[in-house]
Amino acid sequence: MSAGKFICDCTVVHKEIVDDVKKAMIDMGEYKKLALFFKVFADETRIKILWALDLSEMCVCDICSVLDMTKSAVSHQLALLRREHLVKCRREGKSVYYSLDDEHVKQVFETGLEHIRHF
Known part of the structure; x- marks a missing residue:
């Protein structure tokens, strides 16, 4: 189908x-937060980290091993994911373990994956 077939010629x-839609629109602050939320998903390394954490809680060293990355590089990405409330961490002795922040993150991530596999 050519692109021209998708151009609306109506003026109504x-x-x-x-x-109805104008009444239901969210405020500008929420648009900005939502855009930032999805922007975090626009990086392959962060997606790999989220995928790993979707499968299991992991310590930083384990994530580094899975992704074949340095501790510094993984820690940098984890800090960003923590700031955006996509992952959480807990300390156990000298180790810090990461997991997805909550069920919402898991659902968004898995829904996105389901969507791209749909085609």
């Missing part, structure tokens, strides 16, 4: 729909 505005 469906006022009731427009009014």
